[in-house]
Structure formats: structure tokens, C-alpha cells
Amino acid sequence: MxxxxxxxxxxxxxxxxxxxxxxxxxxxxxxxxxxxxxxxxxxxxxxxxxxxxxxxxxxxxxxxLFIETREMQYLYNEGDSYLFMDNQTYEQYTVPESLFGDFVRFLKFNETYQIMIYQDQPVGVRLPKKVRLLVTEAHDAARGDTVGGAMKLVKVETGTEVSVPLFIKEGDVIAIDPETGTYVERSNE
Amino acid sequence: MKTWNKLKHNPDLFKQYFVRERVIKKVRSFFDQQGFHEVETPILIEHPPAESYLEVFETTVLDRQRNPSKVYLSTSPEVALKKLLVAGIGNCYSITKSFRNMETQSNLHNPEFTILEWYRVGVDYKDIMRDCENLFLHIAEGNSTLQFQGKTIDISPPWERITIKDAFLRWADVDFEAFLEENNARDIAKRKGYTVSGDNSWEELYNQIFLNEIEPRLGYPKPTIVYEFPGSMGALARKKPDDPRYAERFEFYIAGLELGDCYRELTDPVEQEDRFKKELEAIRWQGKTVYEYDHDFIDALREGLPECSGIAVGLDRVIMLFANVSRIQDTLFFPWGEI
Incomplete structure (x- = not known):
């Protein structure tokens, strides 16, 4: 300081x-x-x-305050504690769930995130601009339900549900805005 | 890219800048219809009115033998207009460039800006409040609503009126009568969590609470007139006769923007001179540019300034409002930083 x-x-x-x-x-x-x-x-x-x-x-x-942002890999969680490993030092940090806010439901195992560290304690998370997630479960839209703007819920790889347009199918990859948790686009490669 | 270049690439952008000429023409027609005289006031002056919160631009005039004398760019047309009021001009206004130093790095300031001042003879400062309401309605060509940065402002009269004392109670939960005592003010500011050091003046404590807790609430959904300011905060305003702790002064806000500052004008030459001296002391103490105050203005007051009220309005900000832009720079073809 x-x-x-x-x-x-x-x-x-x-x-x-x-x-x-x-x-x-x-x-x-x-x-x-x-x-x-x-x-x-x-x-x-x-x-x-x-x-x-x-x-x-x-x-x-x-x-x-001298706050650093470090790249860390998400390992696993235990209750409200999320365990991360510093990609450079391999040191492990426990990040409380509260720092992620609603973003917690999009955390992917083994992915790298930017964690803000102050006095060797995690104090915040810098959210990525976009998150890409695999759709693991999607039901076909009801026949005839083609009104523009209609949405349905699908399950993504982290287990949470996201509201998407009707054309999204199981196996698609979708992009999500991490600030709002809403669908942005289909992002298949 | 400079503004002229942006305009060349996107001529639609001209519309935003043409709001300025429309607003200025409307201001002129508003006062001309009421028989006001439009006055040109000097920009290059020897004696700025002593106001310690302002920093002036200093320059040099040379005579034919190159003997230098210090002169300044005018910070407002106020003193010139008041001399003409003494002379008997009657109701008058001026739209002029004014200059205030140390006002860069802000979206609401430009070191060179356009100020509108008008004075009415024989009226109370509350009459000027009605002028403001009518002027805005006139600029808006009778529309009673205004769109500004996603907000709808209802500019139809009457605007919201609240005293400083009531505003402190309502939005900052402060007993203003108690706050007027410097020691209480320190305690109150500390209790609120502000950093208070020994050299903070009462005005700083007042302003910090006002800026943090009150100003952001002003002027929405209707314009707000805040009035009866602390007596120490109006160098050229008359004190309230039945309570000299307050000055007969108001400011008005629209959507959080401070647009104008009005005084029931101080007509007492002795008190005026005394205040100029105090202001100059503060100017010295702050290390700002020191100048001699305008003795001619005190002489004019001795001759007798008629009872009058007047107001200064930041015309660039009014233009911002009608152009619906969030930065003063977006109303100027040649903003500071491009010239």
C-alpha cells in the first residue's frame, strides 16, 4: 500500500x-x-x-493498492470454496464463491481464469469477454413454433441452463456474455 | 480525428453542432421580445472581480514604447453589466466568451466558454427563477419535455424549488443549522466517513457533501432550483435581510447539470469592498494569480446600483442539454485540445 x-x-x-x-x-x-x-x-x-x-x-x-492479476487454472470446488492453481508458480489458492457472483455457474474445470491477488489473497476475478460452452442437452423446439425471438432452455457443459434461440442443438457451442449470463451467438468451429 | 475532419466524413454530425446557433438565437429573441438591451462587454480587462475560487488568464499589454502592463481575460461580464446598470441602462443581457484557467480535464468545462448573463432592475431573485423557467420553454419551442442521456426531463413550470438547508436534510440527513458551525461541520463530515484534515475549510466540507450526496439527485425528473446559499458562498450576492447567515442566491440544475447561478445583487459598496479584500487574501493564500480588484466598480456602487437581480448561465451546458450530448466538447466545433 x-x-x-x-x-x-x-x-x-x-x-x-x-x-x-x-x-x-x-x-x-x-x-x-x-x-x-x-x-x-x-x-x-x-x-x-x-x-x-x-x-x-x-x-x-x-x-x-498493488493488485496483480494472475492466470490460474480452475481445479475443483468444495462447497463455497473454489480451488485454483497459479499457472506460473503452481501455488494453489482458494477463491470464495462470492467473488464470482453469477458467473460461478459458467466455471469450467481446467480452464484458465484471471484472478486478482492482493496481499497474497484472491480479492476479485476479471471476467473473460466471452465464454464458449458446449450444449450437452437440448430438446427440439415444438413444431410450428417459429415465431422470431422465441427462446428455449438448454443445458451446457457446466451443468447450468441457458436461454437460447430455437435453432441451437445438442453438440453446438454457444457464446455467453459473462456479465449478464445471456446468450450471444452460436460459436461452432 | 479533429472535429472538422469528423464532420467532413459524416455530414450528419453537423446537426448536433447546429443546436448551438439555434439555442443562441432563441436566447436573443427571448430577451429582445422583452425589451432588454444586449450589451457587448470587454474580454481583455485590467481588474477581474476578486473571486478566489477562480484562476484567471494573465497576459500583457504593451504600449507603443513596449512598456508592459498586466491584463487579464474576463471571467464573466458581471462587473461591466453592473456599471451599466448604475448608469441607468435598465434590463440588459450579454452573451460573451469568458475565460477560466485550470479548467481543462473535464467534460463540463472548456477554458474558453460562452456565458449568458441577464439583469432585471427592481425585481427579487425569485423573479429570475421564473425567467429561467420561461427561457427554457422558449428555447424548447413550447415542448415541455426534453430527452437527455436516456432521461426524460419535464421542463414545464413550476420547477422544483428547495433551499440548501432542506436539501441537506432531505438527501444528506444533515441538520444544516448545526452544520453552519465549523466545528460541527467537521464532526458531521467525519461521522459520514469523509477524510477531514485540519486545513480543510468549511466550504470544502460543505462542497464535498453537496457533490457526493446532493448534486447527483438534482434536476430530475424536473429541473431543480436550489436557493438560499450559505452567506460565505456568494461574493456578489446580498445577504438575506432576516437571516444574514444565508445569501439570496440560487442555482438551477437539470439532470444533474449545474446550469446557472443567480444573485440578488449586493448593492452596498462598503460590504462589497470588504468581500473583495477577503477574496484577494484567499487568492494569495492559495497561490493563485494576484491582481488588483476593480476600484472603479466600488466607485460605481457608491453612485448607487439599483435594486436588481441577475444570473449567469453556462450556455455551453444549455446547448449540451438540447443537443443531448454528455460532453461540452461535443457542442464545440473547436474544443480545447484541438486548437
């Missing part, structure tokens, strides 16, 4: 805000009229991904 002031702010910096690690995703100088200047920031919680605004007094001190 290092103490910095608002003049050191940069997009992407990690800081401690309300005792929790946050990333500065944007900041603006504001001059409200009387008194001195302020810096309005948009802060993303490393743990929950929630974004909020906070306005600092210009020159106010904050704690910068």
Missing part, C-alpha cells in the same frame, strides 16, 4: 475506498464554485463489480 493524492489518479489504478479495494475507471475535475477544486471518480468494487461515484477533495490522500 502507498499513500497517493488525487493528483496521482489514473484510470485503472486500484485504491482503498470505504475499506474495500476499488478500481478507478474514470475521473473528472470539478469546480463547484466556491472553495477549492474536487475530483469526481467512478469506482468499481474489485469484490462485487458494483460501480459508484465518489467526489474527493482535490489533494485528498488515498491508499493505492
Amino acid at each position: 502507498a499513500t497517493i493524492t488525487t493528483s496521482d489518479f489514473k484510470k485503472g489504478l486500484f485504491i482503498l475506498f470505504k475499506d474495500e479495494p476499488h478500481q478507478i475507471i474514470d475521473f473528472q475535475h470539478v469546480n463547484p464554485g466556491k472553495g477549492s477544486a474536487f475530483v469526481r471518480t467512478r469506482l468499481k468494487s474489485v469484490k462485487t463489480g458494483k460501480v459508484q461515484e465518489f467526489t474527493y477533495k482535490s489533494g485528498e490522500s488515498v491508499e493505492e
Whole structure:
């Protein structure tokens, strides 16, 4: 940890805000009229991904956090604990389920994910842009049910269900937006 | 790519920039219809009004022998307009370029910007609130709603009106009468979790709560007029006669954007001079550019400024609103950074 002031702010910096690690995703100088200047920031919680605004007094001190992102392979889970192995050091880390949020249902064994580490503890997960998953179970759509935009539920390789368009069949690979958990496109190779 | 180049590749984009001329023409017709005089005020001046929260642009005028003297770019047309009010011009307005230094790196500021000021003689500052409502309706050509960044704003009068004191109670859960005492303000800000250090001024504590907890709530779904500001925060505003802790000042917001700042004008030359001196002290203390305050303006006040109220409106922001763009740069053919 290092103490910095608002003049050191940069997009992407990690800081401690309300005792929790946050990333500065944007900041603006504001001059409200009387008194001195302020810096309005948009802060993303490393743990929950929630974004909020906070306005600092210009020159106010904050704690910068040195958070690293490491590539780790997902090994297995035990209850709410998810075991990962650092691809470089082979060190193992237990990541609590809460850091994944809804994404937990798309975790694939042996896949590599980006885990954020602070003081040797996992503090967050950087979600991939897209997730590709094999459809393991799909029922044919009812005959005549061809109305545009109609959806059905299929099961994917991680065991969870996803709502997809009717033309998706067992054995297809689909892409999913990890932020929302929704279907993006068919992604067969 | 510079804006002119973007326009060349995509002529449809012109529409967004032409909102500026439409808004400015509407502003002119609004005041012209009411018999206001439009006044041109100087941009290059020797004496800016002393306002410690602003930093000025300083430059040099040379006489024919190259003897230098310091001059400044005007931060607002206010003092010039008030001298004309003393002279007896009556209701008047100005649309002019103003300059404020240290205001880059912001989507809501450009160091050179367009300001609209108007003054009405013999009226209360609450009359200016009605002017604002009517002006926006006039610019919108009678449409009572406005689309801005995914929000629908109902601009039909009357707009929401709330005092600073009530706004602090409603949105920040702060007893403002108590907060007016500096020691209480420190305790309240600390309790709320803000970092409070010994050299933080009362205004900083006030502004930090206002910016974090109040401002984001203002101006939606209707424009909001916040009024009765702390007395210390209006260098040229008159104090409220029955409670001098407050100044007769209002600001109005639409969709979180601060658009205008109005005062019941201070007419007392002694108090005005006293405030200029205090502001200059603060300017020195902050290490900002120091200049001599405008003694001629104090002389004019001695002659007698008629009772009047006036307002400064950031016209670029009004244009942002009507063009439905989130950055001031997107209203300017030549924004800062491209010139």
C-alpha cells in the first residue's frame, strides 16, 4: 500500500475506498464554485463489480493498492470454496464463491481464469469477454413454433441452463456474455 | 480525428453542432421580445472581480514604447453589466466568451466558454427563477419535455424549488443549522466517513457533501432550483435581510447539470469592498494569480446600483442539454485540445 493524492489518479489504478479495494475507471475535475477544486471518480468494487461515484477533495490522500492479476487454472470446488492453481508458480489458492457472483455457474474445470491477488489473497476475478460452452442437452423446439425471438432452455457443459434461440442443438457451442449470463451467438468451429 | 475532419466524413454530425446557433438565437429573441438591451462587454480587462475560487488568464499589454502592463481575460461580464446598470441602462443581457484557467480535464468545462448573463432592475431573485423557467420553454419551442442521456426531463413550470438547508436534510440527513458551525461541520463530515484534515475549510466540507450526496439527485425528473446559499458562498450576492447567515442566491440544475447561478445583487459598496479584500487574501493564500480588484466598480456602487437581480448561465451546458450530448466538447466545433 502507498499513500497517493488525487493528483496521482489514473484510470485503472486500484485504491482503498470505504475499506474495500476499488478500481478507478474514470475521473473528472470539478469546480463547484466556491472553495477549492474536487475530483469526481467512478469506482468499481474489485469484490462485487458494483460501480459508484465518489467526489474527493482535490489533494485528498488515498491508499493505492498493488493488485496483480494472475492466470490460474480452475481445479475443483468444495462447497463455497473454489480451488485454483497459479499457472506460473503452481501455488494453489482458494477463491470464495462470492467473488464470482453469477458467473460461478459458467466455471469450467481446467480452464484458465484471471484472478486478482492482493496481499497474497484472491480479492476479485476479471471476467473473460466471452465464454464458449458446449450444449450437452437440448430438446427440439415444438413444431410450428417459429415465431422470431422465441427462446428455449438448454443445458451446457457446466451443468447450468441457458436461454437460447430455437435453432441451437445438442453438440453446438454457444457464446455467453459473462456479465449478464445471456446468450450471444452460436460459436461452432 | 479533429472535429472538422469528423464532420467532413459524416455530414450528419453537423446537426448536433447546429443546436448551438439555434439555442443562441432563441436566447436573443427571448430577451429582445422583452425589451432588454444586449450589451457587448470587454474580454481583455485590467481588474477581474476578486473571486478566489477562480484562476484567471494573465497576459500583457504593451504600449507603443513596449512598456508592459498586466491584463487579464474576463471571467464573466458581471462587473461591466453592473456599471451599466448604475448608469441607468435598465434590463440588459450579454452573451460573451469568458475565460477560466485550470479548467481543462473535464467534460463540463472548456477554458474558453460562452456565458449568458441577464439583469432585471427592481425585481427579487425569485423573479429570475421564473425567467429561467420561461427561457427554457422558449428555447424548447413550447415542448415541455426534453430527452437527455436516456432521461426524460419535464421542463414545464413550476420547477422544483428547495433551499440548501432542506436539501441537506432531505438527501444528506444533515441538520444544516448545526452544520453552519465549523466545528460541527467537521464532526458531521467525519461521522459520514469523509477524510477531514485540519486545513480543510468549511466550504470544502460543505462542497464535498453537496457533490457526493446532493448534486447527483438534482434536476430530475424536473429541473431543480436550489436557493438560499450559505452567506460565505456568494461574493456578489446580498445577504438575506432576516437571516444574514444565508445569501439570496440560487442555482438551477437539470439532470444533474449545474446550469446557472443567480444573485440578488449586493448593492452596498462598503460590504462589497470588504468581500473583495477577503477574496484577494484567499487568492494569495492559495497561490493563485494576484491582481488588483476593480476600484472603479466600488466607485460605481457608491453612485448607487439599483435594486436588481441577475444570473449567469453556462450556455455551453444549455446547448449540451438540447443537443443531448454528455460532453461540452461535443457542442464545440473547436474544443480545447484541438486548437
